[in-house]
Amino acid sequence: MKKDLVWDAAAYGDRLIACRGMIYRVAMDVLQNEEDACDAVQNAFCSLLKQGSARERLENAEPELFRWYVYRTARNAALDLYRKRQREAERLLEPQETDRYPDGGEDLSERLIRERERKALRRAFRTLPEEIRTVMVRVILLREKATDVAASLGITCAAVSARLKKGKKLLAARMQQEENR
Numbered sequence: 001m002k003k004d005l006v007w008d009a010a011a012y013g014d015r016l017i018a019c020r021g022m023i024y025r026v027a028m029d030v031l032q033n034e035e036d037a038c039d040a041v042q043n044a045f046c047s048l049l050k051q052g053s054a055r056e057r058l059e060n061a062e063p064e065l066f067r068w069y070v071y072r073t074a075r076n077a078a079l080d081l082y083r084k085r086q087r088e089a090e091r092l093l094e095p096q097e098t099d100r101y102p103d104g105g106e107d108l109s110e111r112l113i114r115e116r117e118r119k120a121l122r123r124a125f126r127t128l129p130e131e132i133r134t135v136m137v138r139v140i141l142l143r144e145k146a147t148d149v150a151a152s153l154g155i156t157c158a159a160v161s162a163r164l165k166k167g168k169k170l171l172a173a174r175m176q177q178e179e180n181r
Contacts, residue, residue, distance in 0.1 A: 012059045015066060016048055022067070023074040030078035033152040036085065037078070044070075044077035089137045124174035132167040135160055 023044050027037035048070065051058065058066055125133065134153070138144045139160065146160045153160075 009059075012055065015059075016045065016070065019067060019070045020045075022071065026071060026074040027078040030075065030082055031085075031152075032154075033148070035148075036081055040074070040078040040081045043081065044074040047073050047077060089141060120175060120178040121171075124171055124178060127174060128167055128170055132163045132170065135163040136167045136171075139164060 020041070023041050024037060027040035027044070028034070031037050031040060049055070058069060061069070125136075128136070135149060138149045139146055146157055146164075150157045150160045
């Protein structure tokens, strides 16, 4: 009896390994980043291995049902990671409350001005076109290499540079509009 369980687990593992290419392609389609796709593949495999009683049913499932379940698990893992990265990027845009003068030496008016500037910058940043904002977040805020961003988005490095330049111009113009209000 125990030998059958070991064989079933091995067969299940073999079926999962046979799907690894599909899992990677799904992750790359969602994330457009090789490093993140590898993380999503790992998360998907961990999830598939921890299924418990569902895993026992999957071991004996028809190939099409098995592939569908693996596909859905991989897609969910990639979407979860995508959402996590988006939240991280948004957190970078949120104000960081750091008290440079813990003894109260900072003037209240300075703090209010700085906070108003941060809010204006966030508003201006959110008005940028999605393709420009994506490049700016990844290169400037997340400090990814421009070559990696270009490869994951399927554009050239020159296009990344152009989007950064255009984004900075648009951001400066929008900040100027904010200041003139």
